[in-house]
Amino acid sequence: MEYNDQNNETELNNIIDESLYYRTFFGKSADYYEKIYKRLLAGESIIFNPYAFLFSIFWLAYRKMYIELIILVLGIGFLNNFILFVLGIYTYKATLFTGIILTSCYGNVFYMKKAQRTVKRAKEMYVSTEAQLDNIEQEGGVSLVGPAVVAFAVFVLTIGIYAFTNYMKSLYF
Numbered sequence: 001m002e003y004n005d006q007n008n009e010t011e012l013n014n015i016i017d018e019s020l021y022y023r024t025f026f027g028k029s030a031d032y033y034e035k036i037y038k039r040l041l042a043g044e045s046i047i048f049n050p051y052a053f054l055f056s057i058f059w060l061a062y063r064k065m066y067i068e069l070i071i072l073v074l075g076i077g078f079l080n081n082f083i084l085f086v087l088g089i090y091t092y093k094a095t096l097f098t099g100i101i102l103t104s105c106y107g108n109v110f111y112m113k114k115a116q117r118t119v120k121r122a123k124e125m126y127v128s129t130e131a132q133l134d135n136i137e138q139e140g141g142v143s144l145v146g147p148a149v150v151a152f153a154v155f156v157l158t159i160g161i162y163a164f165t166n167y168m169k170s171l172y173f
Helices: 002-015 018-041 050-062 066-087 092-125 129-139 145-172
Strands: none
Touching: 018 092, 018 129, 050 066, 050 092, 050 145, 066 092, 092 129
16 A cells, blocks of 8 residues: 555656746745746846845845845945955945845846755655645745844844944044
Protein backbone atom coordinates (compact mmCIF):
# COMPACT_ATOMS: atom_id res chain seq x y z
CA MET A 1 0.00 0.00 0.00
CA GLU A 2 2.78 2.42 0.90
CA TYR A 3 4.54 1.62 -2.35
CA ASN A 4 1.48 2.67 -4.34
CA ASP A 5 1.12 5.86 -2.27
CA GLN A 6 4.76 6.69 -2.96
CA ASN A 7 4.28 6.03 -6.67
CA ASN A 8 1.17 8.20 -6.72
CA GLU A 9 3.03 10.97 -4.91
CA THR A 10 5.93 10.74 -7.37
CA GLU A 11 3.53 10.87 -10.30
CA LEU A 12 1.75 13.85 -8.75
CA ASN A 13 5.08 15.63 -8.31
CA ASN A 14 5.90 15.05 -11.96
CA ILE A 15 2.51 16.30 -13.12
CA ILE A 16 2.50 19.53 -11.12
CA ASP A 17 3.53 22.42 -13.28
CA GLU A 18 6.48 24.51 -12.10
CA SER A 19 4.31 27.62 -12.26
CA LEU A 20 2.20 26.34 -9.35
CA TYR A 21 5.20 26.76 -7.05
CA TYR A 22 5.77 30.33 -8.20
CA ARG A 23 2.08 31.24 -8.10
CA THR A 24 2.00 29.98 -4.53
CA PHE A 25 5.04 32.11 -3.69
CA PHE A 26 3.62 35.25 -5.33
CA GLY A 27 0.24 34.90 -3.63
CA LYS A 28 -2.54 37.29 -4.65
CA SER A 29 -0.29 39.09 -7.15
CA ALA A 30 0.57 35.87 -8.98
CA ASP A 31 -0.65 37.03 -12.40
CA TYR A 32 1.48 40.20 -12.29
CA TYR A 33 4.64 38.52 -11.02
CA GLU A 34 4.26 35.54 -13.33
CA LYS A 35 4.43 37.97 -16.27
CA ILE A 36 7.49 39.62 -14.73
CA TYR A 37 9.10 36.22 -14.22
CA LYS A 38 8.56 35.32 -17.88
CA ARG A 39 10.07 38.65 -18.97
CA LEU A 40 13.14 37.99 -16.84
CA LEU A 41 13.47 34.49 -18.27
CA ALA A 42 13.26 36.05 -21.74
CA GLY A 43 16.36 38.09 -20.94
CA GLU A 44 15.15 41.43 -19.59
CA SER A 45 17.28 42.53 -16.66
CA ILE A 46 15.63 45.78 -15.62
CA ILE A 47 11.88 45.93 -15.09
CA PHE A 48 10.62 49.07 -13.39
CA ASN A 49 8.35 48.49 -10.40
CA PRO A 50 6.24 51.55 -9.51
CA TYR A 51 5.45 50.24 -6.02
CA ALA A 52 9.14 49.75 -5.27
CA PHE A 53 9.75 53.29 -6.52
CA LEU A 54 7.05 54.80 -4.30
CA PHE A 55 7.64 52.71 -1.18
CA SER A 56 11.26 51.47 -1.58
CA ILE A 57 12.35 49.91 1.72
CA PHE A 58 8.75 49.43 2.80
CA TRP A 59 8.06 47.48 -0.41
CA LEU A 60 11.06 45.24 0.28
CA ALA A 61 9.76 44.53 3.79
CA TYR A 62 6.20 44.00 2.49
CA ARG A 63 7.50 41.38 0.05
CA LYS A 64 9.53 39.71 2.87
CA MET A 65 12.87 40.54 1.27
CA TYR A 66 14.59 41.24 4.58
CA ILE A 67 18.11 40.27 3.50
CA GLU A 68 17.86 42.48 0.43
CA LEU A 69 16.54 45.30 2.62
CA ILE A 70 19.45 45.05 5.02
CA ILE A 71 21.98 44.90 2.18
CA LEU A 72 20.40 47.96 0.51
CA VAL A 73 20.34 50.01 3.72
CA LEU A 74 23.91 49.06 4.63
CA GLY A 75 25.10 49.67 1.06
CA ILE A 76 23.49 53.10 0.88
CA GLY A 77 24.83 53.96 4.33
CA PHE A 78 28.31 52.85 3.32
CA LEU A 79 28.13 54.83 0.06
CA ASN A 80 26.90 57.92 1.89
CA ASN A 81 29.68 57.72 4.50
CA PHE A 82 32.31 56.97 1.87
CA ILE A 83 31.37 60.08 -0.09
CA LEU A 84 31.23 62.11 3.12
CA PHE A 85 34.65 61.05 4.40
CA VAL A 86 36.51 60.87 1.09
CA LEU A 87 35.03 63.88 -0.70
CA GLY A 88 33.75 65.82 2.28
CA ILE A 89 30.30 66.14 0.72
CA TYR A 90 27.17 65.23 2.64
CA THR A 91 25.00 63.65 -0.06
CA TYR A 92 22.27 61.87 1.84
CA LYS A 93 19.59 62.98 -0.64
CA ALA A 94 21.57 61.71 -3.63
CA THR A 95 22.35 58.37 -2.00
CA LEU A 96 18.75 58.01 -0.83
CA PHE A 97 17.54 58.64 -4.37
CA THR A 98 20.11 56.12 -5.65
CA GLY A 99 18.63 53.50 -3.31
CA ILE A 100 15.12 54.26 -4.51
CA ILE A 101 16.17 53.97 -8.16
CA LEU A 102 18.03 50.70 -7.51
CA THR A 103 15.01 49.26 -5.72
CA SER A 104 12.56 50.32 -8.40
CA CYS A 105 14.69 49.03 -11.29
CA TYR A 106 16.01 45.82 -9.73
CA GLY A 107 13.37 45.05 -7.09
CA ASN A 108 11.59 42.61 -9.39
CA VAL A 109 14.89 40.86 -10.15
CA PHE A 110 15.60 40.50 -6.43
CA TYR A 111 12.09 39.21 -5.85
CA MET A 112 12.36 36.62 -8.63
CA LYS A 113 15.74 35.46 -7.29
CA LYS A 114 14.17 35.06 -3.87
CA ALA A 115 11.29 33.09 -5.41
CA GLN A 116 13.75 30.79 -7.19
CA ARG A 117 15.76 30.24 -3.99
CA THR A 118 12.61 29.54 -2.00
CA VAL A 119 11.21 27.06 -4.52
CA LYS A 120 14.56 25.28 -4.86
CA ARG A 121 15.02 25.08 -1.07
CA ALA A 122 11.47 23.77 -0.55
CA LYS A 123 11.97 21.06 -3.16
CA GLU A 124 15.24 20.01 -1.53
CA MET A 125 13.86 20.04 2.02
CA TYR A 126 10.49 18.33 1.52
CA VAL A 127 9.47 15.24 -0.40
CA SER A 128 5.74 15.80 -0.56
CA THR A 129 4.33 18.46 -2.83
CA GLU A 130 1.94 19.57 -0.10
CA ALA A 131 4.79 20.26 2.32
CA GLN A 132 6.73 22.06 -0.42
CA LEU A 133 3.76 24.29 -1.24
CA ASP A 134 3.10 25.00 2.45
CA ASN A 135 6.71 26.08 2.93
CA ILE A 136 6.67 28.22 -0.21
CA GLU A 137 3.42 29.87 0.84
CA GLN A 138 4.86 30.65 4.27
CA GLU A 139 8.12 32.07 2.86
CA GLY A 140 6.46 33.99 0.02
CA GLY A 141 3.52 36.32 -0.16
CA VAL A 142 3.43 39.54 1.78
CA SER A 143 3.79 40.77 5.33
CA LEU A 144 2.23 43.80 6.99
CA VAL A 145 4.48 43.36 10.01
CA GLY A 146 7.66 43.98 7.98
CA PRO A 147 6.76 47.51 6.83
CA ALA A 148 5.52 48.35 10.34
CA VAL A 149 8.88 47.32 11.79
CA VAL A 150 10.71 49.35 9.13
CA ALA A 151 8.51 52.40 9.84
CA PHE A 152 9.22 52.07 13.56
CA ALA A 153 12.97 51.75 12.89
CA VAL A 154 12.93 54.82 10.63
CA PHE A 155 11.03 56.74 13.30
CA VAL A 156 13.45 55.74 16.06
CA LEU A 157 16.49 56.53 13.89
CA THR A 158 15.05 59.91 12.93
CA ILE A 159 14.38 60.83 16.56
CA GLY A 160 17.83 59.54 17.54
CA ILE A 161 19.61 61.52 14.84
CA TYR A 162 17.64 64.63 15.73
CA ALA A 163 18.47 64.26 19.43
CA PHE A 164 22.14 63.55 18.69
CA THR A 165 22.39 66.56 16.37
CA ASN A 166 20.86 68.85 18.98
CA TYR A 167 23.17 67.45 21.64
CA MET A 168 26.23 68.01 19.45
CA LYS A 169 25.11 71.58 18.68
CA SER A 170 24.74 72.29 22.39
CA LEU A 171 28.36 71.25 22.95
CA TYR A 172 29.71 73.78 20.46
CA PHE A 173 27.47 76.81 21.16
